[in-house]
Amino acid sequence: MSTIKRVLIANRGEIAVRIISTCQRLGIETVLAASDADLQSLAARLADQVVRIGPARSADSYLNVEKVVAAAVKVKADALHPGYGFLSENQHLAKACADAGVLFIGPTVEQLDAVGDKLKARANALDAGLPVVPGGEVNCLEDAQALIRQVGCPALIKAVGGGGGRGMKLVYEPEKLAETIEMAIAEAQAAFGDPRVYLERFVTSGRHVEVQILADGERAIHLGTRDCSVQRRYQKLVEEAPAPLLTDSLRSSMQDAAVAFAKHLKYRGLGTVELLVDCERNTFYFLEMNARIQVEHPVTEAICGLDLVQEQISVAEGRPLQLTQDQIQFTGHAIECRINAEDWTRDFQPSPGDVTQAWFPAGPGIRVDTHIQRGAKVPPYYDSLVAKLIVHGATREEALERLSQALQACRIQGITTNLPMHAALMQDSGFARGGVDTAYFTRFLEQAAQEVSHG
Incomplete structure (x- = not known):
């Protein structure tokens, strides 16, 4: 009760x-x-x-x-x-x-501060024994120049107060460093009210893998991995659990590291430790911790059988965790597609408006999280997400097949959505193999554009 x-x-x-x-x-x-x-x-x-x-x-x-x-x-x-x-x-x-x-x-004020400030989060990760991407804080151009000599190009400039993929700038050549730093500081101030930035090595072939954490301030457990590497401009489009094509030792090390980080903070609540897998070096780095429930939480719920909102509420009420790590059992594979009101053939132009039809499939292993129905209005003021289509199968192959069929069955009219894009993604051989890197979606778009121009 x-x-x-x-x-x-x-x-x-x-x-x-x-x-x-x-x-x-x-x-x-x-x-x-x-x-x-x-x-x-x-x-x-x-x-x-x-x-x-x-x-x-x-x-x-x-x-x-x-x-x-x-x-x-x-x-x-x-x-x-x-x-x-x-x-x-x-x-x-x-x-x-x-x-x-x-x-x-949610977490305590102190914990939100400890992970919301990216530099504090990096320091806490190091204290907890996690590897971080080589780099550091930039207080002046000389700092940036010294760091870029250490880490090399390309390098990534990030806003200390940033999140959700915002406030990031890539530097491909040292000669462009000064102007890029200036732009990054201005954008950080405008978007987050905090002009601080830091610079780190840009991993050219990396995967975005995260570990779901649940903790009560005393104990912490993990609820497995998710792969969120299908991204456009650092915004996730497709997520799956567990992350495919990781060695058992690497997966175990990442999960242990995430738990160690949560324990170091004496974390309370639901959290996600985001990690960057360096495919060339077969290692991983700490990126950040999201101290909230994630958009992609349904794929974790699908493979571990928990209601994560219920777990959040339970911990917030001061209850100790009801589960031990040994009691968490993972079953099958889950994939989620974010269905957005946008036109992917027109550089993802937003498509607000009135929904004249909204029909989603149902059946074994299919879940739809949405706030739209026929007659709903999609306002232009907010994020373009209108639904999440989640499927669960005994294997990744079964989940992919189920998701392809479910996408074909979706009917949303009155607004333009990225449903056709997701349908094309599911048919792509690169995604079907699994384990794509964060540059995959850019390559996919380029290939799709070529097919259209030659079509």
Whole structure:
């Protein structure tokens, strides 16, 4: 029986619907914090109560700490679930919740600070014994020049306060370093209010593999790996669990490292340790930790049979972990496609509008997380994600076949989506082999463009 009776959901879209589903099963009342654009959304209809938090623009609603916390206090919520994106990793929200007597379903303020600042996260990773990508902080051009002599080109400049693939710049030639640093600092200040940047070696053939962590402040366990290497401009498009084509020793080392990092922080809650696998050196490096639930959490739920939102709530209530590492059993393979309202044939141009038809397949091993139905409006103000199609099979091959069939069966009209892109991806021999690197999708797009021009 949950000790939390009422939760304010400070988010929107499919993750709000997802959180409502678990809360209803646990007997927890849900209040949706919604902007003007979302007052008639599916999540608003499913929640027990809706509270308006401001105009459609994110800065005036979902990104406004004061409005979000005021809404939680107004509806007498015991707890607040931040979902992902928006304020989910914002230590100011966590502190404001604590000051207002509202339980924040997530890590502590100190832990959010420890992993939200990328330089602090790197230092903590080193203290925990994890390898990090060679590089360091850049305070001036001379720092950058010294570092680039050490790590070589290409190099990657990252915003200390960045995340979600934003605030990154590649340097291919030392001569371009000064102007690239200047642009990176300006963008970091504009996007995150923090001009600090750091520079590290760019791994030319790398895979983005992450480890799901669950911890209660005393004990930490892992829930396996995910591969998120199919990316465009550092934004994930396809995720799968477990990560394919890793040696047992490398997989074990990565999972152990992620647990060690969580234990070092005395971490509490759900978290994801993101790692970069260097394919040429057959090693891995710590990238960052996401102190929240991930968009791609369903593939982990599929292979381990847990409800990760329920686990988040349980830990937030102060309960110790109910499972040991030995009790976590992994079954089969799961793949998720992010279905976005965008036209992949026109440089992924956003496609907001009214949904005139939305039909998704059902059947064994098929799951759809979505907030759209026929008649839904996809507003232009937010992320373009409209649905996640997740399949689970006994093997990766079975999951791929099931996903291909499910993609063909999806029907979304009124808006343009990337469904055809995903269907083409599933037929690509490179993806079918598994273990693609982060540059794979760029090559896939180039090949698709050539086929169109010669078609």
